[in-house]
Amino acid sequence: MRTKSTNILPALFTYGFVGLMAFLSVFPFIWMVLGATNASIDIIKGKMLPGEALATNVANFFTLVNVPLVFWNSAKVTILATVLTLAVSSLAGYGFEIFRSRQRERLYSAMLLTLMIPFAALMIPLFIMMGKAGLINTHIAVVLPTIGSAFVVFYFRQSTKAFPSELRDAAKVDGLKEWQIFLYIYVPVMRSTYAAAFIIVFMTAWNNYLWPLIVLQSNETKTITLVISSLASAYYPDYGVVMVGTILATLPTLAVFFFMQRQFVQGMLGSVK
Amino acid sequence: MVHARRGGIGRYYDVNGWLFVAPALGLIALFMVYPILWSLWMSFQAGRGMTMKFAGFANIVRLWNDPIFIKALTNTMTYFVVQVPIMILLALILASLLNNPRLVGRGLFRTAIFLPCVTSLVAYSVLFKGMFAPDGIVNSTLQAIGIIASPIPWLTHPFWAKTLVIIAITWRWTGYNMIFYLAALQNIDKSIYEVARIDGVPAWARFTHITIPLLKPVILFTTVISTIGTLQLFDEVYNLTEGKGGPSNATLTLSLYIYNLTFRFMPSFGYAATVSYVIVVLVALLAFLQFFLARERDR
Incomplete structure (x- = not known):
């Protein structure tokens, strides 16, 4: 019990930090996959949702x-x-x-x-x-x-x-x-x-x-x-x-x-x- | 009898030994040793294209009076001095956090942080160029959170272009370094940490007084690798900042300058070879210095 209560803050920090780093590491991959489904203009405007341009992009x-x-x-x-x-x-x-x-x-x-x-x-x-x-x-x-x-x-x-x-x-x-x-x-x-x-x-x-x-x-x-x-x-x-x-x-x-x-x-x- | 047999075996061993190593040694001699000696010879030659004549130390004198070279050298050293320590510290912290067996999902975290290593230097540079576009995802996110008021000119401002190169390299290589530290941490006796914890040594002190000293050989090794890599930086800069070395040469590196001198401008092989020898000397010096410093601190 004692260890749990004293460890909660460091644990929170650890998960927060490691989680953030893991997210930042993976993010460009997600962005790449989403980007393939969007038109160029939307990509450089920072759109982060899947679009409908995948077929066009692949064809191009x-x-x-x-x-x-x-x-x-x-x-x-x-x-x-x-x-x-x-x-x-x-x-x-x-x-x-x-x-x-x-x-x-x-x-x-x-x-x-x-x-x-x-x-x-x-x-x-x-x-x-x-x-x-x-x-x-x-x-x-x-x-x-x-x-x-x-x-x-x-x-x-x-x-x-x-x-x-x-x-x-x-x-x-x-x-x-x-x-x-x-x-x-x-x-x-x-x-x-x-x-x-x-x-x-x-x-x-x-x-x-x-x-x-x-x-x-x-x-x-x-x-x-x-x-x-x-x-x-x-x-x-x-x-x-x-x-x-x-x-x-x-x-x-x-x-x-x-x-x-x-x-x-x-x-x-x-x-x- | 004994002598004859021994001689026979010796020769038999030797012929086989040479046959096995000959292809590799031949190729290394032809494509590494011969060219590196040739470029040393070339660095004492001057002239345009293939017509060159002996010029003594003229190329070395030219280095000192060449503002673009000084710029490329300063940039390369800046990347090295700023980026390598940040990345190594980050990798060390991540490795010691992920070494904790009680951390839930550490395999997943580890894979995620290692993932950038599978991308090619060109592919990730291209991705970063898009992400850091003026209205791109990075600027719009930072604006949405309220960290910045107006978009940061990542690709067009000298300071920010350099920062972007540092961010990009750190993204690509932190996980790679972390793997080395994780492997080394496996060999450290867990009870050392237990004893320190019981004695009330705080986490940060355990990191600086146990982890870092024990990992010193690996830290040294990765520092040397990163140094050599940073001094040769080319792909990222070429692809992030349009191949020219960025706004007013702000991101130009030595390797990119050599490429420009040889293949972009009127070829000037002799001078380009001299610049390349600056990298050779720097790599040798820094590797030596790092080993020397580590040995000194051991005493």
């Missing part, structure tokens, strides 16, 4: 934007980046942890230093490199510089420390080659690590903006992120259309979040922006 979005192509571009870039990054980084993380050597340890430390390199310092040389290679305006140019990721290698190496060495020994006795051990034993055993790493890489690739903005210059190659940005930067943006676009662009990451919530948080905890 589909006329302004080649939706299948844009989604295909985004999907292509994301899938390529994700599959290649996971493959290359898990091989390296496994290699660094299982086959130790002094030289590789040095290279590993040097590699971790690249985590501090800001992208702004890379974009000009990368742009010139891609220009010389004739890759401007291609999806290969978008994906290539993102595959070698010191962070994802680090993530896999840390997780490989938990990979039981008995499995490797047993596989060797059975006469498996090193690549077979990796492919048939390591990959299936480490699937939760792959899941968390998948989320980090998927989110980064799907939402990547600055580098695609530089490299992708024609409408045929643009990704959904670039399209939304250019729709919203029009002199008089049609916010109804923009809202439809942001919903469609957010849905894949939202779906990944809700279906893989545990791995999502795990991936976030391990991710470095």
Whole structure:
């Protein structure tokens, strides 16, 4: 009884504060969904009720934007980046942890230093490199510089420390080659690590903006992120259309979040922006 | 015999070791190490477009006499000095409140506060641009409650544009930082708090004297990440304030200035590379300083 009466004020404060923060966090999502059902003029006047313009907005979005192509571009870039990054980084993380050597340890430390390199310092040389290679305006140019990721290698190496060495020994006795051990034993055993790493890489690739903005210059190659940005930067943006676009662009990451919530948080905890 | 076998295994291990790490190391060397060295070389070159010649420290001298650079640097530092502490304190408070197992619906609160992390930087910037329009939902709500008399010019006034960028970044990243603190709080022995409570230590003192000291390594880690992120700020500013850096460059960041120097104006690669090295040096310095300060305070 005593604790209840003395705790009522702090409790009220806690619920009020946390509730307000939760509301503010979710509010833009509600606003986005309501916005998609309203005309642009009502949206920027702050209307907060569902309207009747959803069908018009969706229709306008589909006329302004080649939706299948844009989604295909985004999907292509994301899938390529994700599959290649996971493959290359898990091989390296496994290699660094299982086959130790002094030289590789040095290279590993040097590699971790690249985590501090800001992208702004890379974009000009990368742009010139891609220009010389004739890759401007291609999806290969978008994906290539993102595959070698010191962070994802680090993530896999840390997780490989938990990979039981008995499995490797047993596989060797059975006469498996090193690549077979990796492919048939390591990959299936480490699937939760792959899941968390998948989320980090998927989110980064799907939402990547600055580098695609530089490299992708024609409408045929643009990704959904670039399209939304250019729709919203029009002199008089049609916010109804923009809202439809942001919903469609957010849905894949939202779906990944809700279906893989545990791995999502795990991936976030391990991710470095 | 023994020697021969050991040598054989050593070589076998080594070939495999190199094969496994080669693709990643090769790609990192080609797309990280080579470009970063190239931009260092470029920062000593001057000229328009691809015709460049050695210019010594001319670019560095140019930095000091470039009011737009000074503006971009000041803005970037302002974001960092104002936004990072606000966000980290907010995330810490939220994490310690949500760590209380007796809080009803804390899973729901946690998910809600974490939700902004799923949005892309472009998508949320676009949403915020609409919400903070002159007659938009934010101004009309603030007016309805009576906090402000006339609409705040969020997008067109230098001070408010900067404030808007700070609000937006805080919205996007607070939940992300909170997750780190929640994970770290799980490892703190609950009995420490019980003892403090029984001894009559008030909640705020428990926060400043128990939570913050125990979470120091995580706080340091997230501060470093946020610092590096803030120093590279681009997407939000580009999309919130029309790509130009806002009213009289009020929101211009270093990354946006580099982009403008390279792709918007007559390309001046050498000078842009010099500006980019300012970010490299700042990131390295601040990361070092934060680790150093934390170690000092430990003694």
